Amino acid sequence: MKIDSSKCIACRACHYYCPVEAISIINLEEGRSVSQIDQDLCVECGVCLRAAVCPNQAHYIPELAWPRTIRAVFSDPVSTHPSTGIRGRGTNEMKTNDVTGRYTRGFTGVLLELGRPGLGTDFRDFQKVCMGLADVGVEFEQKNPVVTLMTDKKKGIFRDDILDEKVLSVIIEFTVKDDNLLEILHAIKRLSENICTVFSLSLINRIGEKGEIPLVRGAQQAGFDLYPNTKSNLGLGRPLRG
Amino acid sequence: MILADRSVNLEGSQEKMRQIWKIISKYDAYLTNYGNLDHGISHEVTFDKFVCGEENQYAHAVFNNQNALKECLRELKRRDFGLSVVVSGLFDEVQKICEDIEIIPHTVEYSLGVHGKKGMLPEDKILEITTMCGHHLVAPNLVKHMVKKIQEGEIRSSEAAVELSRQCRCGIFNPERAQIILEEMVSEK
Numbered sequence: 001m002k003i004d005s006s007k008c009i010a011c012r013a014c015h016y017y018c019p020v021e022a023i024s025i026i027n028l029e030e031g032r033s034v035s036q037i038d039q040d041l042c043v044e045c046g047v048c049l050r051a052a053v054c055p056n057q058a059h060y061i062p063e064l065a066w067p068r069t070i071r072a073v074f075s076d077p078v079s080t081h082p083s084t085g086i087r088g089r090g091t092n093e094m095k096t097n098d099v100t101g102r103y104t105r106g107f108t109g110v111l112l113e114l115g116r117p118g119l120g121t122d123f124r125d126f127q128k129v130c131m132g133l134a135d136v137g138v139e140f141e142q143k144n145p146v147v148t149l150m151t152d153k154k155k156g157i158f159r160d161d162i163l164d165e166k167v168l169s170v171i172i173e174f175t176v177k178d179d180n181l182l183e184i185l186h187a188i189k190r191l192s193e194n195i196c197t198v199f200s201l202s203l204i205n206r207i208g209e210k211g212e213i214p215l216v217r218g219a220q221q222a223g224f225d226l227y228p229n230t231k232s233n234l235g236l237g238r239p240l241r242g
Numbered sequence: 243m244i245l246a247d248r249s250v251n252l253e254g255s256q257e258k259m260r261q262i263w264k265i266i267s268k269y270d271a272y273l274t275n276y277g278n279l280d281h282g283i284s285h286e287v288t289f290d291k292f293v294c295g296e297e298n299q300y301a302h303a304v305f306n307n308q309n310a311l312k313e314c315l316r317e318l319k320r321r322d323f324g325l326s327v328v329v330s331g332l333f334d335e336v337q338k339i340c341e342d343i344e345i346i347p348h349t350v351e352y353s354l355g356v357h358g359k360k361g362m363l364p365e366d367k368i369l370e371i372t373t374m375c376g377h378h379l380v381a382p383n384l385v386k387h388m389v390k391k392i393q394e395g396e397i398r399s400s401e402a403a404v405e406l407s408r409q410c411r412c413g414i415f416n417p418e419r420a421q422i423i424l425e426e427m428v429s430e431k
Contacts, residue, residue, distance in 0.1 A: 196359060230332075234340065239251055
């Protein structure tokens with residue numbers, strides 16, 4: 001995203017809307033002040049443009065070239081992921097588990113969203129996390145669009161040209177046997193000490209026949225707090241007949 | 243949230259989604275927000291956009307009344323559209339609603355919180371508001387700016403909450419809850 005300096009009157013109205021504080025005032029040579037978007041910080045989320053608070057409509061999206069297009073794909077939820085055809089970060093996760101059967105009993109789904117809430121991340125830090133997970137035997141969910149950017153899916157290594165690209169957040173998904181959950185959670189704790197941002201962690205279970213949720217005990221044993229706010233798939237979905 | 247899965251039951255789901263939006267629209271009095279990325283959010287469009295819309299990847303609706311939510315779910319169950327329904331809320335409350343309408347939840351997702359460089363995060367009350375948007379489109383600075391504008395009498399807390407909600411493009415943000423938190427922040431200053 002850029003601001004047309006010929007239109008900008010430096011009113012600063014747009015500054016508040018940027019989730020990553022990429023907009024600031026600069027002084028032009030002719031002595032005029034304008035707002036400018038730091039292209040390194042900007043994650044191409046589109047918020048400042050959609051906010052429509054600029055009196056002169058000075059914000060515009062220049063033609064983005066690879067690898068900068070990555071930023072919009074993972075930061076602008078109005079974008080459609082080319083690999084999944086879905087808007088947003090491009091994965092249904094547990095939302096359609098009643099029809100996909102992705103998460104089955106005996107296994108726990110793990111979602112790790114780097115950069116959330118609100119700090120963002122670059123792919124260099126994300127690669128660090130993915131490589132650390134791969135080291136403990138994690139196999140990444142292949143339908144997750146971020147996996148298409150890996151040059152080595154077994155080791156969690158990404159293509160070099162995207163490592164410095166910044167995004168609002170990026171999710172890695174995988175499934176582990178319930179028996180291995182404790183080991184993986186300990187590994188995740190260690191990884192959290194070596195990154196330059198934050199991540200949100202979620203666990204998913206297919207509920208047992210008697211209402212059992214194995215992840216609860218595993219998380220507590222590993223020393224994690226479980227938040228009371230949950231997402232529940234009600235089991236009303238079904239595949240098409242025939 | 244109600245949705246089809248592209249690889250399983252997408253075929254024929256668009257007419258179902260339109261009917262689902264018609265059902266949701268009956269509970270308008272109990273909704274603080276609704277919408278989707280295809281057509282917009284409640285602050286900008288009416289239900290017609292969704293009910294008549296060509297494409298609805300999903301439906302988001304935020305209820306401020308448990309009984310209304312329960313009745314909506316009861317109707318969705320009765321109509322048997324075959325699309326997935328996901329409810330976000332306190333697990334015990336969701337379980338109780340499901341028991342009342344004889345639904346057995348299939349899958350659950352728990353949050354284990356935030357980890358890493360937590361010292362870089364804004365204060366808790368700001369996070370309570372910004373994290374209502376799952377895509378992080380509500381800027382912490384915008385929350386602070388709205389608090390200041392409320393304090394200075396430039397804007398009502400309800401208007402500030404809607405301005406924050408407007409940045410979340412999928413209709414999941416809860417402006418009523420945001421208003422309560424904004425008023426708490428104003429009274430603390």
